[in-house]
Amino acid sequence: MEQKLKWQASLLIKGVGFRTRVEEIVKSGQSVNGYKKIAFRAILRINGKTVCKKMQTLVRAEKVLHPGDRVLIRYLPGKMDRVMISNAVA
Numbered sequence: 001m002e003q004k005l006k007w008q009a010s011l012l013i014k015g016v017g018f019r020t021r022v023e024e025i026v027k028s029g030q031s032v033n034g035y036k037k038i039a040f041r042a043i044l045r046i047n048g049k050t051v052c053k054k055m056q057t058l059v060r061a062e063k064v065l066h067p068g069d070r071v072l073i074r075y076l077p078g079k080m081d082r083v084m085i086s087n088a089v090a
Contacts, residue, residue, distance in 0.1 A: 015074030
């Protein structure tokens with residue numbers, strides 16, 4: 001768990017950010033040490049193409065995501081499967 005949190009912290013510095021909308025919550029895990037792992041799908045525009053991508057992240061246990069929520073994602077190019085949701089946007 002600690003290694004995954006360090007990975008997310010590095011995304012704040014090195015990650016590329018973009019806004020997207022949560023299309024579907026695929027899986028929400030149990031809470032461990034105040035965090036839970038979630039998997040979700042979002043529609044993205046990559047290299048001029050629109051794609052639906054499955055991603056996973058850790059969020060605080062009290063944070064709830066719903067389909068339709070607009071979020072700011074941070075990721076490393078080439079590693080879109082693990083992202084960080086830096087905040088929800090209006």
